[in-house]
Amino acid sequence: MGKNRVKKAGNTNWVMTLLKGRTLLILAVLVIFFSFASPNFFAVNTGLTIAKHVALYGIMGIGMTYVIITGGIDLSVGAVAGLSGMVAGGLINEGLTIAPLGVTVYFGLPWIILISAAVGVLIGWLNGFIITRFNVAPFITTLGTMNIARGLANLRSNGATFSNIVGKEALGNTGFNYLGKSIFGIPAGVIILVLIAIVAACLLKYTPFGWHILAIGGNAKAAKLSGIKVEKNTTLVYMFSGFCSAIVGMISAAQLVAAHPATGEGWEMNAISAAVLGGTSMSGGIGSVGGTIIGAFIIGVINDGMTMCGVSEFWQKVIKGIVVIAAVIVDQFQRNLQAKMALQARNEGK
Amino acid sequence: MGKNRVKKAGNTNWVMTLLKGRTLLILAVLVIFFSFASPNFFAVNTGLTIAKHVALYGIMGIGMTYVIITGGIDLSVGAVAGLSGMVAGGLINEGLTIAPLGVTVYFGLPWIILISAAVGVLIGWLNGFIITRFNVAPFITTLGTMNIARGLANLRSNGATFSNIVGKEALGNTGFNYLGKSIFGIPAGVIILVLIAIVAACLLKYTPFGWHILAIGGNAKAAKLSGIKVEKNTTLVYMFSGFCSAIVGMISAAQLVAAHPATGEGWEMNAISAAVLGGTSMSGGIGSVGGTIIGAFIIGVINDGMTMCGVSEFWQKVIKGIVVIAAVIVDQFQRNLQAKMALQARNEGK
Amino acid sequence: MDKNVVLHAEGMNKIYPGTKALDNVSYDVLKGKVNVLIGENGAGKSTLMKLIAGIEQPTSGKMYMDGEEVAFKDTTEARAKGIGIIHQELSLFPNLNVYQNIFMGREQTTGRFKLDNKTHIAETNRVLEKLEHVMDPQTLAGDLRVGQQQMIEIARNFLQDDLKILIMDEPTSSLSEQEVEVLFRLMREFTEAGIAIVYISHRLEEIMRIGDNVTILRDGKYVARAEVKDIDVPWIVQQMVGEGKSYPKKDREIEWSKREKVLEVKNLTLPKSGGGYLLDNVNFNLKRGEILGIYGLMGAGRTEIFECIMGLRPEHTGEIYKDGKLLEIKSLRGQIDNGFAIVPEDRQAEGLVQTLSIGKNISLSSLEDYTKAGFIVKKKEDEQIDRQIKDIMIKVADKDLPILSLSGGNQQKVVIGKGILTNPDILLLDEPSRGIDIGAKTEVFDIINQYAERGVSILVISSELKEIVSIADRVIVLSNGVKTGEFVHEEVSEDQLVLSSYKGHGTKKSLKEN
Amino acid sequence: SGCGAKEEPAKETETKEEAKEDEVLKGGGSNIIYIITPSQSNVFFKTEAEVCEATAKELGYETKVMSHDDDATMQMEQFEAAIADKAAAIICDNAGADSTIEAVKAAREAGIPTFLIDREINEEGVAISQIVANNYQGAKAVAEEWVEAMGESGKYVELLGKESDTNAGVRSDAFHEVIDQYPDLEMVAQQSANWDQTEAYDKMGTILQSNPDIDGVICGNDTMLCGAVAALEDAGLVGIPVIGVDGSDDARDLIKAGKATATALQQAAEISRMAVKQADDYLKNGTTGLDEKQLVDCVAITKDNAEKLEAFDLAK
Numbered sequence A, B: 001m002g003k004n005r006v007k008k009a010g011n012t013n014w015v016m017t018l019l020k021g022r023t024l025l026i027l028a029v030l031v032i033f034f035s036f037a038s039p040n041f042f043a044v045n046t047g048l049t050i051a052k053h054v055a056l057y058g059i060m061g062i063g064m065t066y067v068i069i070t071g072g073i074d075l076s077v078g079a080v081a082g083l084s085g086m087v088a089g090g091l092i093n094e095g096l097t098i099a100p101l102g103v104t105v106y107f108g109l110p111w112i113i114l115i116s117a118a119v120g121v122l123i124g125w126l127n128g129f130i131i132t133r134f135n136v137a138p139f140i141t142t143l144g145t146m147n148i149a150r151g152l153a154n155l156r157s158n159g160a161t162f163s164n165i166v167g168k169e170a171l172g173n174t175g176f177n178y179l180g181k182s183i184f185g186i187p188a189g190v191i192i193l194v195l196i197a198i199v200a201a202c203l204l205k206y207t208p209f210g211w212h213i214l215a216i217g218g219n220a221k222a223a224k225l226s227g228i229k230v231e232k233n234t235t236l237v238y239m240f241s242g243f244c245s246a247i248v249g250m251i252s253a254a255q256l257v258a259a260h261p262a263t264g265e266g267w268e269m270n271a272i273s274a275a276v277l278g279g280t281s282m283s284g285g286i287g288s289v290g291g292t293i294i295g296a297f298i299i300g301v302i303n304d305g306m307t308m309c310g311v312s313e314f315w316q317k318v319i320k321g322i323v324v325i326a327a328v329i330v331d332q333f334q335r336n337l338q339a340k341m342a343l344q345a346r347n348e349g350k
Numbered sequence C: 001m002d003k004n005v006v007l008h009a010e011g012m013n014k015i016y017p018g019t020k021a022l023d024n025v026s027y028d029v030l031k032g033k034v035n036v037l038i039g040e041n042g043a044g045k046s047t048l049m050k051l052i053a054g055i056e057q058p059t060s061g062k063m064y065m066d067g068e069e070v071a072f073k074d075t076t077e078a079r080a081k082g083i084g085i086i087h088q089e090l091s092l093f094p095n096l097n098v099y100q101n102i103f104m105g106r107e108q109t110t111g112r113f114k115l116d117n118k119t120h121i122a123e124t125n126r127v128l129e130k131l132e133h134v135m136d137p138q139t140l141a142g143d144l145r146v147g148q149q150q151m152i153e154i155a156r157n158f159l160q161d162d163l164k165i166l167i168m169d170e171p172t173s174s175l176s177e178q179e180v181e182v183l184f185r186l187m188r189e190f191t192e193a194g195i196a197i198v199y200i201s202h203r204l205e206e207i208m209r210i211g212d213n214v215t216i217l218r219d220g221k222y223v224a225r226a227e228v229k230d231i232d233v234p235w236i237v238q239q240m241v242g243e244g245k246s247y248p249k250k251d252r253e254i255e256w257s258k259r260e261k262v263l264e265v266k267n268l269t270l271p272k273s274g275g276g277y278l279l280d281n282v283n284f285n286l287k288r289g290e291i292l293g294i295y296g297l298m299g300a301g302r303t304e305i306f307e308c309i310m311g312l313r314p315e316h317t318g319e320i321y322k323d324g325k326l327l328e329i330k331s332l333r334g335q336i337d338n339g340f341a342i343v344p345e346d347r348q349a350e351g352l353v354q355t356l357s358i359g360k361n362i363s364l365s366s367l368e369d370y371t372k373a374g375f376i377v378k379k380k381e382d383e384q385i386d387r388q389i390k391d392i393m394i395k396v397a398d399k400d401l402p403i404l405s406l407s408g409g410n411q412q413k414v415v416i417g418k419g420i421l422t423n424p425d426i427l428l429l430d431e432p433s434r435g436i437d438i439g440a441k442t443e444v445f446d447i448i449n450q451y452a453e454r455g456v457s458i459l460v461i462s463s464e465l466k467e468i469v470s471i472a473d474r475v476i477v478l479s480n481g482v483k484t485g486e487f488v489h490e491e492v493s494e495d496q497l498v499l500s501s502y503k504g505h506g507t508k509k510s511l512k513e514n
Numbered sequence D: 001s002g003c004g005a006k007e008e009p010a011k012e013t014e015t016k017e018e019a020k021e022d023e024v025l026k027g028g029g030s031n032i033i034y035i036i037t038p039s040q041s042n043v044f045f046k047t048e049a050e051v052c053e054a055t056a057k058e059l060g061y062e063t064k065v066m067s068h069d070d071d072a073t074m075q076m077e078q079f080e081a082a083i084a085d086k087a088a089a090i091i092c093d094n095a096g097a098d099s100t101i102e103a104v105k106a107a108r109e110a111g112i113p114t115f116l117i118d119r120e121i122n123e124e125g126v127a128i129s130q131i132v133a134n135n136y137q138g139a140k141a142v143a144e145e146w147v148e149a150m151g152e153s154g155k156y157v158e159l160l161g162k163e164s165d166t167n168a169g170v171r172s173d174a175f176h177e178v179i180d181q182y183p184d185l186e187m188v189a190q191q192s193a194n195w196d197q198t199e200a201y202d203k204m205g206t207i208l209q210s211n212p213d214i215d216g217v218i219c220g221n222d223t224m225l226c227g228a229v230a231a232l233e234d235a236g237l238v239g240i241p242v243i244g245v246d247g248s249d250d251a252r253d254l255i256k257a258g259k260a261t262a263t264a265l266q267q268a269a270e271i272s273r274m275a276v277k278q279a280d281d282y283l284k285n286g287t288t289g290l291d292e293k294q295l296v297d298c299v300a301i302t303k304d305n306a307e308k309l310e311a312f313d314l315a316k
């Protein structure tokens, strides 16, 4: 894990710091490149727009990072985003109809957000439960819940879009769309990203919980014998991932002022790429929130950069594929080099 | 691996055989269910139709099974299918234009099939090379090549479809579409599936190569120490997966008598589900071709069965998700039970 | 060159990033002899063997076999020259069965491709017969116990005809006297057939029995070579460590009868899947500050006792009392909170988190103790870690280095340190000295004693007689899940232990089995 | 009403004649009509499916509704399922002008008549009817509205539909046939958003960075129009000329609110009704009495007629 490894180089610190910035370097290169390729690329506003797009898979990527650290994977994130968006949109436009009583309840904004987030957490719990209780492979479990969540999202409205989800003064459920607006020029999504990132990073680095999930990913058996509640913590992690996805779903719905059941299709891949580009190891036990955010920005910069250069979507696909692989390869090299230097440091230390 | 464990039960054989048929049971249940649910379901023609559909992800699933056994995963299969279809379609309708010479070469059918298959194998090799040479995680590697292959497929025709790919007598490149027809009432795809399945099954069970990839998935380090060429074999496996996908791409193009660049989007998930439903372990080292084919049929029966029952696509998604998870859970139970019985047999054997 | 030398290695160097694992070592392997190679953890034994077996390539240096120079770029090439190796770390395929494991990489085929499983199975049975370790060749390796797996590891190398050199890197680390006997007999057969054996072990008394000549390495350098008949254990230790060291002799004058029982186990019974018992009505108790040794043949059920106590075997029956109170064992975490700590048998698989630093591996079990408002207070944590490192003498440059940068012995100490930091009343140690050198071993025992003195009660499993005799205040012996003996320190003698350890086994056959 | 069957060139009629002559399709035997559309989560297709289902039920048919997600292979599988299920007829908004032909042929061989809606295929004489909105005419109509709103000059952006969908090309061509006559209208960016709302929103947002000073946007369909408008609002560009195609209620509301200029209503509801009615006629009388290819003109929806629009239907 970037951070961790770095410390190792007692003496050769500055080289390490450089290496630590592995992916940061790649990001820098990309930014410089596009700044020349497209005149208006290097500008505050462009930065904000990219940040706004990045926020979405950044937040997802953080949840994903946690999951991958435990040695798992969560394919359901995109579908969960779609579902929670639909739940929110539905509650705003149609409220909650309790058939037997024949009444329709309209909730206030806080409740709407709470319920929609809860839906995500619930699916996350389901993932964790199936994975830990029946030890079904995470890939399959979340592939299954992905289908389930997507299906439910569509069933909520029978495939229709909830449009103009601004709520009504009368019902006191207005304001949802502010999740998509900017506050003091900073997109709400970006602010939320920062908040979640700070919390997630602290949890991971400064609390027993964080180290416990790192241990689970590193060696589940040893973790268990060290008295770590493997099942419980793993489940919590999937719940967190579900939560993040739900938030993303709401933000994206708010931005469009409309909730569409197909929202989030394929986003899981962006989230995973972000995490891995950020140095998270697919084999678990290694990963950092900071890295993931850098990873998310790499993806964002490629996407928007190429769009601004007017690259055809076909080439965009090809280039994206190449860059992702290349970035990870470079990352590998730097990591090995780091490990080497660590050993060196150690033996000099002797 | 089902097979392996079963042998252990020297005496309690018949129960074992029943358990061995784990997924087979599930399949049976589904068939019976749909036979009642939809009048025309239980019929030879329906069977053939389903088989024809299953052939596609069955073949892909076999390649995927090999990959997963080595402990990897191949997300590029769908895109590769799309690409090879486009290559074939392009060669038939437009031939190969060598700009500098300003000539256009038209190949005969065997060559067309060969070249298109080669493309798949090539991408498979690229996967294997990146994974073994730079040890990039298979998930990321194949995610990258998936984008690359999909992009190239679109670039080949700029997103357009190659229609009516029957070839011209004059150019001697006719006959491609027979890959999509039936021979003595049996769809060509099904025949190809059977052939590939037999070869793949024998390779896996009766040759050193088969042992070696099982060993790689079981304990790569030990495999290396046993003198097994881990890199080489792993790469071969990805090439095989690429080959299978290419074949699938051609069959599907032949069935439609048209090659469409978007063909195969999302098929990787079907292939993976088929393998896992067939008892392949995502953690590697365990899997069988026979199982995968059963798994493929489970998916096929669910899809076509629900379609014929007129289940809405949304419910289809939900149900499919549930069935996949449920099937794997059942599988788990039976497997544990099997393991127990195996031990029993062994201890009685003492 | 002497024609008794099958292999001569000249000026071998191996440099790992930052480590000089081997420093210009020359080495002769003598025909028909047991060539012993010893040295402390990290001395370079395995490295030298890896070079000879083609697993790693030397940074510089040449090797000669009967006169001509040889170089191996992988194990296959070495094997072709008749060199086989039994690896220090188990390297089996849990997903494959016994005969697949044995023949992996050396498959027999009928025709060019078809695997010949008839032969595989027949050969497997033959070899296992020879090893007196009969088992169903169809069994999955994953279902075997450590010891049995070690046997498979050994069996693999017994197939090779045209074997010239057999390297055995700590083959006995998880075998008990019984199996060791068998092994030694086979080794004799080999040497008589003119095969050269290179034998690595940390069990010095073994070496004195089986070895012909001894070569000693220290810090990657050649130190000395001698004929076994001309030397004794103290001499070896002298050469290995530099200054003399041996097992600590304990002289504790304690009236155990007056000490209160902290742990009382009554009628502990654990059914074996498919009939029979892993543990059959086992009773024993543990006093404050006492070190209770558990001896037994591999497979006797010792680890199971620990698993029951730690709540890993909910299916067990019988009562376990701590300080007189009956425990209802819920979870492993619960047991840790109840004041137990376990140091598991298999360091790599169950003891360490390889992705974490040395420090974190030490503090992992007790992180909650260093938190304020839910957050870890770095200072508190570091204090404890540093104290542990000092306390149990872990040799480490920087606690933030990856755990795998430590040598075997120090890794073991880290695992023990982790257990101790939960400050337990009762410490369970399963084979705490497996595969660590005498230096590290004595240090580990010092640690054990030191904590016993502080009033911690300790249960320690060991398969090594000398060790358990010298360290334990009291020893109980398990055999086939039955408690067959109990001896207090004064009266423990090695032969008594051996005797009792067989009591549990009826026929000669079943004795081979377990 | 803006709808009606168009005459088509004689030559096509001939080819159709000989194709039609061969035999009359009786249907698979059951009373089920299979309704296959690209997706249920796109209002446009959803309306198609719903109207088809309703009309078919009125006429006493069973229905099975499914969507192929623009995956021709999946569509083929659904056709084959329909054949196995002995469907009476298939109504389909297809997954590709070329890659659908084989599926329709297969149905034909099984005696099942296919009626295509919204998107045409590149072969005649296999389907019984191809009832498609006149995308070309419709796109041109809204383009004119847009040019006027633009005052015949300014910078603009085009959001294209899925390249794989013929309609995407047709509409873009039509747009430019009109717009390119005005030299002062300058296209500063052209990107595909794959008919998708979120993608349109993101792409628009990005494009606005390289071209903050644009004066108008043209979109291949309404879902993209909605996404684009949302992005424009974020950039404070409310009310600049924006057009789309489809005539969805969401687009209508934006037009009413003055946030969008116009959209071309493809009378999805009408088209769907026609398809089912013709299927019914055909099954009963062995002929629809109409040509295979039927173009239904689109209606330009602007502020003036917006409130008459409801669920892709124009109140008479």
Ligand SMILES: Nc1ncnc2c1ncn2[C@@H]1O[C@H](COP(=O)(O)OP(=O)(O)OP(=O)(O)O)[C@@H](O)[C@H]1O
Pocket: A343, C016, C017, C019, C020, C021, C039, C040, C041, C042, C043, C044, C045, C046, C047, C048, C088, C405, C406, C407, C408, C409, C435, C436, C437
């Ligand atoms: N792959 C490696 N990378 C870096 N250093 C290594 C590697 N393998 C071994 N070393 C170092 O080389 C030295 C010798 O290791 P080796 O395994 O040969 O010791 P050993 O004598 O076998 O010890 P033990 O008795 O514990 O097996 C040690 O310092 C070890 O840390």
Ligand SMILES: Nc1ncnc2c1ncn2[C@@H]1O[C@H](COP(=O)(O)OP(=O)(O)OP(=O)(O)O)[C@@H](O)[C@H]1O
Pocket: B343, C142, C143, C144, C145, C146, C147, C272, C278, C296, C297, C298, C299, C300, C301, C302, C303, C304, C345, C463, C480, C481, C514
């Ligand atoms: N996987 C297994 N299946 C069946 N029986 C087993 C298994 N593992 C262990 N046993 C039984 O449990 C008993 C004890 O095994 P275990 O390895 O715990 O003994 P041990 O005394 O701890 O030996 P070791 O010295 O290896 O720790 C043996 O009789 C063995 O038959």
Ligand SMILES: O[C@@H]1[C@H](O)[C@H](O)CO[C@H]1O
Pocket: D042, D044, D118, D119, D165, D167, D195, D220, D221, D222, D223, D245, D246, D266
């Ligand atoms: O005509 C349809 C609609 O415009 C839909 O919105 C996208 O696909 C096109 O083919």
Ligand SMILES: [Mg+2]
Pocket: C045, C046, C047, C088, C169
């Ligand atoms: Mg060693």
Ligand SMILES: [Mg+2]
Pocket: C302, C303, C304, C345, C430
């Ligand atoms: Mg044990």
